[in-house]
Amino acid sequence: xxxxxxxxxxxxxxGAHWPARRMSRGAFQGGHRSRRVGASPEFMEYRPYQQGDDxxxxxxxxxxxxxxxxVRLSHDDSSLRTMVLLDASGSMAFPAGTRAKWKTAAAxxxxxxxxxHGDNDPVGIGIASTPPRVIPPRSRRGVVGDVxxxxxxxxxxxxxxxxxxxxxxxxSRRVALVxxxxxxxxxLLTLAREKVAGGTEVFAVHLVDPMELExxxxxxxxxxxxxxxxxxxxxxxxxxxxxxxxxxxxxxLARDWRGAGAFYHEVSTADAPDRIVxxxxxxxxxxxxxx
Amino acid sequence: MSFLLPGFLLAAGAIAAGAVLLHFIVTREPDxxxxxxxxxxxxxxxxxxxxxxxxxxxxLLLVRVxxxxxxxxxxxxxxxxxxxxxxxxxxxxxxxxAVASPGEAADSAxxxxxxxxxxxxxxxxxxxxxxxxxxxxxxxxGTPVAGRIxxxxxxxxxxxxxxxxxxxxxxxxxxxxxxxxxxxxxxDSIRDRWPGGIRLVAxxxxxxxxxxxxxxxxxxxxxxxxxxxxxxxxxxxxTVRVLRRLASSADSSWANQPGRVxxxxxxxxxxxxxxxxxxPDTAGAVVxxxxxxxxxxxxxxxxxxxxxxxxGARNDLVLARWVDGEPAAIETPVGAGCIRTVTINVxxxxxxxxxxxxxxxxxxxxxxxxxxxxxxPLEPDGRARLAGPERGLRTAAATIPxxxxxxxxxxxxLMVAALLxxxxxxxxxxxxxx
Numbered sequence: 001x002x003x004x005x006x007x008x009x010x011x012x013x014x015g016a017h018w019p020a021r022r023m024s025r026g027a028f029q030g031g032h033r034s035r036r037v038g039a040s041p042e043f044m045e046y047r048p049y050q051q052g053d054d055x056x057x058x059x060x061x062x063x064x065x066x067x068x069x070x071v072r073l074s075h076d077d078s079s080l081r082t083m084v085l086l087d088a089s090g091s092m093a094f095p096a097g098t099r100a101k102w103k104t105a106a107a108x109x110x111x112x113x114x115x116x117h118g119d120n121d122p123v124g125i126g127i128a129s130t131p132p133r134v135i136p137p138r139s140r141r142g143v144v145g146d147v148x149x150x151x152x153x154x155x156x157x158x159x160x161x162x163x164x165x166x167x168x169x170x171x172s173r174r175v176a177l178v179x180x181x182x183x184x185x186x187x188l189l190t191l192a193r194e195k196v197a198g199g200t201e202v203f204a205v206h207l208v209d210p211m212e213l214e215x216x217x218x219x220x221x222x223x224x225x226x227x228x229x230x231x232x233x234x235x236x237x238x239x240x241x242x243x244x245x246x247x248x249x250x251x252x253l254a255r256d257w258r259g260a261g262a263f264y265h266e267v268s269t270a271d272a273p274d275r276i277v278x279x280x281x282x283x284x285x286x287x288x289x290x291x
Numbered sequence: 292m293s294f295l296l297p298g299f300l301l302a303a304g305a306i307a308a309g310a311v312l313l314h315f316i317v318t319r320e321p322d323x324x325x326x327x328x329x330x331x332x333x334x335x336x337x338x339x340x341x342x343x344x345x346x347x348x349x350x351l352l353l354v355r356v357x358x359x360x361x362x363x364x365x366x367x368x369x370x371x372x373x374x375x376x377x378x379x380x381x382x383x384x385x386x387x388x389a390v391a392s393p394g395e396a397a398d399s400a401x402x403x404x405x406x407x408x409x410x411x412x413x414x415x416x417x418x419x420x421x422x423x424x425x426x427x428x429x430x431x432x433g434t435p436v437a438g439r440i441x442x443x444x445x446x447x448x449x450x451x452x453x454x455x456x457x458x459x460x461x462x463x464x465x466x467x468x469x470x471x472x473x474x475x476x477x478x479d480s481i482r483d484r485w486p487g488g489i490r491l492v493a494x495x496x497x498x499x500x501x502x503x504x505x506x507x508x509x510x511x512x513x514x515x516x517x518x519x520x521x522x523x524x525x526x527x528x529x530t531v532r533v534l535r536r537l538a539s540s541a542d543s544s545w546a547n548q549p550g551r552v553x554x555x556x557x558x559x560x561x562x563x564x565x566x567x568x569x570x571p572d573t574a575g576a577v578v579x580x581x582x583x584x585x586x587x588x589x590x591x592x593x594x595x596x597x598x599x600x601x602x603g604a605r606n607d608l609v610l611a612r613w614v615d616g617e618p619a620a621i622e623t624p625v626g627a628g629c630i631r632t633v634t635i636n637v638x639x640x641x642x643x644x645x646x647x648x649x650x651x652x653x654x655x656x657x658x659x660x661x662x663x664x665x666x667x668p669l670e671p672d673g674r675a676r677l678a679g680p681e682r683g684l685r686t687a688a689a690t691i692p693x694x695x696x697x698x699x700x701x702x703x704x705l706m707v708a709a710l711l712x713x714x715x716x717x718x719x720x721x722x723x724x725x
Contacts, residue, residue, distance in 0.1 A: 090327075091327030092327075094325065094326070094327050096325055101327075180327060182328065182330075211326075212326065212327065212328045215326060218322070219321045219322075220321050220322045220323065220324045221321050221322070221323050221337055222324050222326040222329040222332055223323060223325050223326070223329055224325075224326070224327065224329040224330060225326075225327060226327070230330060231329075232329055232332040232333070232334060232335065233332070233336075234326070234329070234332045235321075238332050238333050238335065241332075241333045242331050242333070245331040245333075246331040249331065
């Protein structure tokens, strides 16, 4: 995990932002455009004064010029409570020698947290380990360090589900899921769909190792690390079927998550984590709902 | 090289052959890999595949075969015998007190011994020599102990059984004056266990010394005086003093000199040191060697229940016993001499002291320390029984019963090698699995 502690990742992400994809309904001052009409200097429009409006917001200069009583509307910046949920099940400890999936996932989680924190958003992390570990969203200075310590202290093992962590992130308006989605994918998708419907931005970062894509033609018995009873032969004869079934599953996964309104990204452990973070936080338009 | 239990070696060979066979035909499952996406592999039966012979497995195979053979050889008990000879001569050399000149006896033995022949030095005990025999013979000195041919024969029989694989035939040679005192009741039966003849090499025997003068120190009317020879000059060397009282320290120091015998034989009821006063009773007889004297002796002193003697010393020798087995007279070595304590009361009434049997009893009790030597030559019949058949001095080794099987040093070393091979096998297995 030297990649995390060296600081290279955070240096590479300096200046990066993670803008909100939708109008925020946040109540706290922040860097995202809020749906609330506030008192920021950025003018939006005038609206005729209505009963109940604050008289102090009447634009008296406009009234002097046009004798129209109107209030000045402007955009209000708000913060976006962000929760990064990280899969720490046994399947993330692959390959056994390098644990590349876990290292990449941890780097992505740290990078997302750092970028969100840089935007003055309260950020926290939930690690689906055994037992689960949760740092609630905070905007204080040392929260990224807390996230780093939590990542360093975690060893991927077992088969802890992500769904309970997503369920507990009620107040977060932005949730990033970093996982291989080989665990509780179905209930997680159902819950994510509800979250999206409730206005939460859901990011699904699907991590895939190149060796999972191409296990090689050497005849072996492959075992699911989270389910040792699942043992199947995998050699040259089975490789084509394996590739096809895996690709089909990934395609369906991407379609379902995007269909649920989430921002889905399939990333590889061969990619640099900072590039993955920039890709996830970039301004790519989410797929239309129902697509 | 031969093996005590060759069956273990054969079994080890069979196991090693089986290991070699299994090394080529054993099957195993393909390599295992933990793959999170294993669920996407098609469901098929996991088939075992034959293990291919790979050069890297040769080391493992060799180590395993060597391990099995080492254990088998260790259990089989390898014996590396020296070069076989036509005949091995076992020489029994007498160094007892009966030998007039130990040096001459050693020369006789030296003339008989060849390189590799074992030598048995014996008196009342026997010592086997197989190395540095020349040095032992050069410094050979006689001992003041009576010899026992039986002891030498037993050692020779054991040695012959042990070295039977070294030679085609074995010859026993006895270099001894063949004095009468060296043959006991067990000699003939032990001799019969040797199937062949024994070469007898007679050496000069010592001449028996004249009878020691006996000095009786008692009252003039002591009836014991009637059984003793006329007193010699008091204080002469080699004297036997008979005290009819308890000994003083001066008496004990007198007995410290070579050849002196102090017989403490109280005339009245007195308890010698180391003895205890007992309830007076009548013991019907006294036995000393082959002398039996039957008389109404009154026993007033008992030995105190110590089997080895009243004083508790290990070297005490019981010379006479009451008819019920209790010691009646003992001999205790003191320096170069000895003190003999006699608790047999001499009746003042009657004519017992005139009985020749009582006289012989007194002779036994006043003999030199360790008993009177019998250095007279063995009777011709006894010599003939000892020598056995004249033809057939060389006994075929095959007719000699082998010695008991026992572990050889090679077994230990082979076991150590097997332990090392166990570690090497583990390392080779890890290397092969890598």
